[in-house]
Amino acid sequence: MDPAGRFATSYDQDSALVRTRAQAVTLVLFLILLMLGPLFLNAKLMSYVTLVCITTIAVVGLQITTGMAGQVNLGQASMIGVGGYATAFLSTTYSLPFYVVMPIAGLAAAAYGALFGVSAARVKGFYLALTTIAAQMIFPFVILNLPSSWLGGPNGLRVIPAEIFGHRMISDTSLYLLCVTTCIVMVYGAFGLARSRYGRAFEAVRDDELAAGMTGLNVVWLKTLSFLIGAFFAGIAGSLTAYQLRFVSYDQFTLFSSIWLLAMVVIGGIGSITGAIVGAVLVIGLQDLVTMSAPTMLSLAPSLGSSFVFASINVLLGAAIAVVLIFEPRGLMYRWSALKAMYRRWPFAAR
Amino acid sequence: MRSYKALLAGVAMFATTSAFAETDYTAVGFVDFSGPFANIYPDIQGGREAVLAWWNKEVGAGLGVKISLPIYDIRYDPAQAASVWPSAKAEHNPIILYGVGGPDAAALQERLPDDKVPMFMSGNGYGYSWKPGSWVIGTRPTFAHELGAFLDWYETQLKRPVRFALVTSDASPGFVDIARGLESFAKDNPKVELIEVIYTQMQPADLTLEVRRVVNAKADIILTPGSVAQIVAVKRALESLGAEIPVVTEVHAGLTAASGALGDPNALNGDYEVCACALAVEGETPARAFYDKLAAEYGLKSQWSSNTILGMGVTLASLRLLEKAIAETGADKVTGESIRNMLESTELDPDQTFGIYPTLKWSAEAPFPVTGAATISVMKDGKITLAAEGSPLPAITKW
Numbered sequence: 001m002d003p004a005g006r007f008a009t010s011y012d013q014d015s016a017l018v019r020t021r022a023q024a025v026t027l028v029l030f031l032i033l034l035m036l037g038p039l040f041l042n043a044k045l046m047s048y049v050t051l052v053c054i055t056t057i058a059v060v061g062l063q064i065t066t067g068m069a070g071q072v073n074l075g076q077a078s079m080i081g082v083g084g085y086a087t088a089f090l091s092t093t094y095s096l097p098f099y100v101v102m103p104i105a106g107l108a109a110a111a112y113g114a115l116f117g118v119s120a121a122r123v124k125g126f127y128l129a130l131t132t133i134a135a136q137m138i139f140p141f142v143i144l145n146l147p148s149s150w151l152g153g154p155n156g157l158r159v160i161p162a163e164i165f166g167h168r169m170i171s172d173t174s175l176y177l178l179c180v181t182t183c184i185v186m187v188y189g190a191f192g193l194a195r196s197r198y199g200r201a202f203e204a205v206r207d208d209e210l211a212a213g214m215t216g217l218n219v220v221w222l223k224t225l226s227f228l229i230g231a232f233f234a235g236i237a238g239s240l241t242a243y244q245l246r247f248v249s250y251d252q253f254t255l256f257s258s259i260w261l262l263a264m265v266v267i268g269g270i271g272s273i274t275g276a277i278v279g280a281v282l283v284i285g286l287q288d289l290v291t292m293s294a295p296t297m298l299s300l301a302p303s304l305g306s307s308f309v310f311a312s313i314n315v316l317l318g319a320a321i322a323v324v325l326i327f328e329p330r331g332l333m334y335r336w337s338a339l340k341a342m343y344r345r346w347p348f349a350a351r
Numbered sequence: 352m353r354s355y356k357a358l359l360a361g362v363a364m365f366a367t368t369s370a371f372a373e374t375d376y377t378a379v380g381f382v383d384f385s386g387p388f389a390n391i392y393p394d395i396q397g398g399r400e401a402v403l404a405w406w407n408k409e410v411g412a413g414l415g416v417k418i419s420l421p422i423y424d425i426r427y428d429p430a431q432a433a434s435v436w437p438s439a440k441a442e443h444n445p446i447i448l449y450g451v452g453g454p455d456a457a458a459l460q461e462r463l464p465d466d467k468v469p470m471f472m473s474g475n476g477y478g479y480s481w482k483p484g485s486w487v488i489g490t491r492p493t494f495a496h497e498l499g500a501f502l503d504w505y506e507t508q509l510k511r512p513v514r515f516a517l518v519t520s521d522a523s524p525g526f527v528d529i530a531r532g533l534e535s536f537a538k539d540n541p542k543v544e545l546i547e548v549i550y551t552q553m554q555p556a557d558l559t560l561e562v563r564r565v566v567n568a569k570a571d572i573i574l575t576p577g578s579v580a581q582i583v584a585v586k587r588a589l590e591s592l593g594a595e596i597p598v599v600t601e602v603h604a605g606l607t608a609a610s611g612a613l614g615d616p617n618a619l620n621g622d623y624e625v626c627a628c629a630l631a632v633e634g635e636t637p638a639r640a641f642y643d644k645l646a647a648e649y650g651l652k653s654q655w656s657s658n659t660i661l662g663m664g665v666t667l668a669s670l671r672l673l674e675k676a677i678a679e680t681g682a683d684k685v686t687g688e689s690i691r692n693m694l695e696s697t698e699l700d701p702d703q704t705f706g707i708y709p710t711l712k713w714s715a716e717a718p719f720p721v722t723g724a725a726t727i728s729v730m731k732d733g734k735i736t737l738a739a740e741g742s743p744l745p746a747i748t749k750w
Contacts, residue, residue: 044438051434144521154527155479156457170465172437245433246461251453251523252429284434291424291435298422310384310424 001341015195034180038173046176048288053183054240056280059264060190061233063276065113067265068199069226070206071120072128075135076261079231081253082109083238085143088157088248089150098162098169098243102182105242106235113231117224136258140250156249159242169243179240186236190273193229202226203271267324269331278332283321290317374683375417378403378447378669379439381455386427387553388451391603395473396422397653398662399449401645406670408649414674415682418447425451429458440466446687447471447669453525456480456487463487468687469694473665474603476719477528478535478750486691489719490668490708491627492744494576494601495532499540499745500725501599501625505572506542513542516565517574518549518558518581526553526577533574535750546570554580562588566596576601582609586618599623602630602657606730617733624657624735627720627744628664629707630728631657632737637706638663664707671703694718709741721747 008014018024037049058080065073086105090096096104112135119131143151151157162169162178169178193199204212205222213219242248260283268279298309328335380399383392400420407417423439425432432455439445448463448470450456456472463470463486475497476489491497506513517533520526530548537545546568549561562585565573573589575582575598585598586609600606602624610618624630629638638660645651645663653659669690675697676689699711709723722744729738 042438043441047434047437051430140521144527154521154524154531156524158461170462241430245429245458247457249429249453249457249524252457257430287431288434291426291431292438294424310382311389 001337001344003344017191017195031184034184035177037180038176041176043172044288044292046172048284050172050176050179050244052281052284053179054237054244055261055264055284056183056277057186057240058234058237059261059268059276059280060187060273061230061237062261063230063265063268063271063273064190064193064202064233065226065230066262067269067271067276068194068206069202069223071117071223071226072125073116073132073227073230074129074255074258074262075116075132075139076230076234077253077255077257078136078139079109079113079234080238080241080257081139081248081250082112082231083235084242084248084253085151085157085238086235087239087242088152088159091160091162091242092158095160098164098178098239102236102239105239106232109235109238110228110232113234114224114228117227117231120223120227121220133255136255139253143250152249156247159246159248161246162243170246175244178243182236182240186233187273187277190233190276194273198222198225206271263321267321267331269333272331272333275331275333278336282332286317286320373412373415373417374685375419376447376685377419377421377443377445378449379443379445380420380422380449381425381432381435381451382422383427383451384424386425388427388603390608391658394653394656394658395662397651398659398664399666401649401651401653402663402666402670404649405645406666410670410674414677416673416677416685418670418673420449425455427451427454429454432458436462440468446685446690447673449473449665449669450487453477453523460485460487466687467691469669469691471665471669472719473661475525475601476717476721477525478532479524479528480719481717481721481749483715483717485718487718488669488691488694488713490665490711492720492723493532493747494529495536495747495750496721496744497601497625497627497725498529498533498574498576498599499536499747500627500742501574501623501727502536502540502543502572503745504725504727504739504742509571512544513571514544514546514569515572515574516546516549516568516570517576518551518561518585519577520553520581521550522553529576531750532747536745536747539748540745551581551584553578555584557588558584559588559591562594563592566592566594570596572596573598575599575604577604579604579608579612582619583612586613595621597622599625602626602628602661605657606728606735607631607656610730610733617730619730620732622730623738624728624730625725626657627709627723627725628657629660630726630737631655631660631735632728633734634737637701641705641707660707664704667704667707668699668711671699672697720744 002019018027058076062073062076065071083105086108087101090101090104116132116135120128123131144153169175201217201222204217205219209219264279264283265276269275294310382396383389403418403420411417421443423435425435436459445468448468450470450472452474470487472489475491476493478493480487502513517530519529537543547565573585573596575585582600589596600609605624606619610616642655672690672693675693676685680689694713695715701709711720724741724743727739727742728735
């Protein structure tokens with residue numbers, strides 16, 4: 001809902017991503033602050049933002065597949081893994097620069113995701129979820145059973161660090177800048193997709209695929225495409241993970257990770273790109289808060305014992321997420337939109 | 352006269368403060384209190400903390416060094432380890448990092464040489480980390496070395512080649528590595544015959560079919576180094592098949608834990624546990640005496656278990672290297688790099704680790720010991736007793 005007095009008078013205005021001057025200024029300032037982060041952020045916050053950026057890319061990809069197109073995907077972590085392994089393979093075997101490797105890694109993951117997207121054309125709901133779990137199961141099986149000289153087998157693969165103008169990107173600062181920049185580009189792309197004809201078509205398929213088909217949309221192709229695009233995002237996230245850790249191993253990309261990614265989508269708000277970002281920021285933030293605050297709590301109350309403090313604080317994290325979902329199952333972005341609408345309509349009634 | 356006394360007092364005060372000037376260093380500890388190893392980490396961390404308290408008082412004070420140990424829970428997750436480490440490093444500037452296992456090794460192994468902080472692991476080394484120049488330092492050899500030492504010893508008991516099966520999992524590279532290592536060991540060793548590697552889940556519901564194959568193939572022994580759930584599944588399968596084949600466990604999922612899971616303190620009667628370290632056996636041993644001292648004087652509350660021993664052992668080994676670095680560089684100039692530099696020139700006698708480890712020796716080729724000996728215990732009448740000590744680790748071709 002737009003602020004009072006703002007009326008779109010053209011299609012471009014109506015579909016604009018940034019709708020007011022205040023929004024534009026805020027966004028630009030935020031992006032400048034983000035890029036200047038290494039100047040004022042401490043090491044912890046830099047690593048937090050780096051991790052959030054990588055995760056956000058994967059969660060936004062999942063939002064496209066699951067939130068926008070309505071196709072459940074419990075195999076997103078395996079697609080991140082495909083991107084990670086493609087990065088390791090291409091960077092070590094062919095010594096390709098990172099700006100070539102990353103798009104190829106994204107495409108490799110997209111191809112893997114599209115395989116399961118095709119099956120989405122035939123099954124839906126619970127059965128589709130099971131099919132995507134197969135993607136998660138097949139991934140380690142393939143890694144382990146291919147010759148070790150290809151993808152390292154159980155040994156994993158080392159990754160040659162990303163390099164730009166002869167500078168190896170191994171410091172926290174350079175990795176931060178790489179991840180933030182990539183995240184901005186990918187999120188911008190996702191917003192662009194959401195506003196495009198494909199975005200609208202995805203939503204049409206999600207809301208009623210029979211009706212969507214009746215309007216002339218190619219439902220099978222759109223479902224496959226949603227997996228392909230979502231997996232491309234995952235592949236880029238995998239590539240960044242590989243460059244960050246400089247090592248990939250199949251047990252870094254588990255079903256458990258996929259479930260966390262889906263949880264971020266749900267907590268942030270299904271169907272909203274901003275919701276995906278909020279979900280990633282919040283869940284990772286809470287996880288980090290738990291991890292970092294536990295030593296302080298322990299020093300304040302050493303009699304509780306380290307195992308009790310760490311375990312119970314994780315239970316609190318789970319409880320906090322459960323409470324959010326109980327009181328706002330449509331996600332935080334929905335609540336935010338409702339609050340914003342209420343404020344703008346005040347003193348008139350709002351939902 | 353008064354001014355002379357004042358000068359003397361000043362010199363004495365200066366000498367006193369100089370003699371007791373203390374340099375504070377930090378060792379960061381990763382723990383897993385909320386992941387898959389939450390059940391064993393209280394013991395491991397208890398062992399770490401008690402040894403550190405002992406060292407600070409009885410060794411560090413004399414050297415003018417004190418070590419603190421802040422801990423971070425990484426939930427056995429590489430992403431968490433990668434996220435936590437930069438801030439832990441910036442905040443504490445640690446000279447030592449105590450790791451958990453595969454996830455933090457995967458997340459940090461490439462950056463630790465740049466960060467110049469050695470990471471000490473209480474668990475086993477792996478074939479894939481068997482390479483020169485690593486900063487992920489093990490205090491135990493690979494599972495294949497430990498289990499190989501057991502098989503060599505068992506062959507001397509049977510006086511014929513040992514037919515064995517392995518139950519493991521492909522859920523993580525570390526468990527696949529056990530199979531690869533034992534395949535390499537068996538290939539070069541005519542005294543053992545590997546019948547089958549059973550790949551199963553970490554928490555299998557039933558292994559009767561798989562164990563039936565092994566029983567029919569007349570296995571002498573079944574190696575179950577993976578998890579307590581796997582040991583339970585194998586024991587139940589053996590019971591339902593009416594077969595009596597001993598199983599061999601490793602310390603992270605050992606006899607005590609497995610018999611507890613089976614609900615009978617003597618459920619693993621006749622079964623074995625192996626480690627290239629001291630085991631929590633009944634009776635007086637140097638490791639037990641040290642444990643008792645820590646429990647009596649340094650607040651060690653963890654039970655007498657193999658995991659407590661592992662926590663004690665890895666801390667002792669790292670602190671012995673620190674002592675050597677202090678002697679080399681001076682108490683106030685120690686860095687992570689100076690500790691890492693001590694590695695290949697150091698040989699720790701069993702006395703230096705209170706018998707927790709055999710002679711510990713690292714080489715340029717491997718960041719964990721590949722020579723030494725293993726201790727084997729057996730469960731008898733609900734008690735864990737020593738079966739063999741000093742069983743030499745076999746030479747295994749790198750896989």
